[in-house]
Amino acid sequence: MANQLSRLDQVFAALADPTRRAIVMRLCAGEASVGELADPFEMALPSFMKHIHVLETSGLVLSEKSGRVRTCRLSPDALLSAEDWFQHQRAIWEARLDRFESYVMKLKKERAAAKRPSKTVNKTVNKTTSKTTRRKGSE
Numbered sequence: 001m002a003n004q005l006s007r008l009d010q011v012f013a014a015l016a017d018p019t020r021r022a023i024v025m026r027l028c029a030g031e032a033s034v035g036e037l038a039d040p041f042e043m044a045l046p047s048f049m050k051h052i053h054v055l056e057t058s059g060l061v062l063s064e065k066s067g068r069v070r071t072c073r074l075s076p077d078a079l080l081s082a083e084d085w086f087q088h089q090r091a092i093w094e095a096r097l098d099r100f101e102s103y104v105m106k107l108k109k110e111r112a113a114a115k116r117p118s119k120t121v122n123k124t125v126n127k128t129t130s131k132t133t134r135r136k137g138s139e
Contacts, residue, residue: 007059008081014058015082019043020051024060024074031073034063 014020023037038048052072055061059078063070 007078008085010058011060011078011082014054014060017051017054020055023051023055023072027061027072027074031071034070034072037072 015024019041022040026032026037034045034049034052037052038045041048052061052063052070055072056063059075061072062075063072065071
């Protein structure tokens, strides 16, 4: 479990950077060389390679060197742990929201019941009011 959390932490850390997210999005279209991936970014190749290294360490990207060209491709399996984590969190929050909604509905019913005067209270109030009125009228 701790190893899985560590991997999940690495995936989220890798995706926290906009440059690395852009690399992952580009690799969704298919594999590409490091040069092709680096082209849209205004940074030195060694700096760009640090981003590739972080993506490789997290397991999001696999690379292969053939001669002088390093080709990268997306490894979607690394995203499965993040997807599982999100589904688990979603289930927890949906259950919490369902319980909260039930509680709010219960409170609304209780308030509505408290605002409605009961019929026995009305009859008692009406009888008392009638006796008082008769006494005043007979004097």
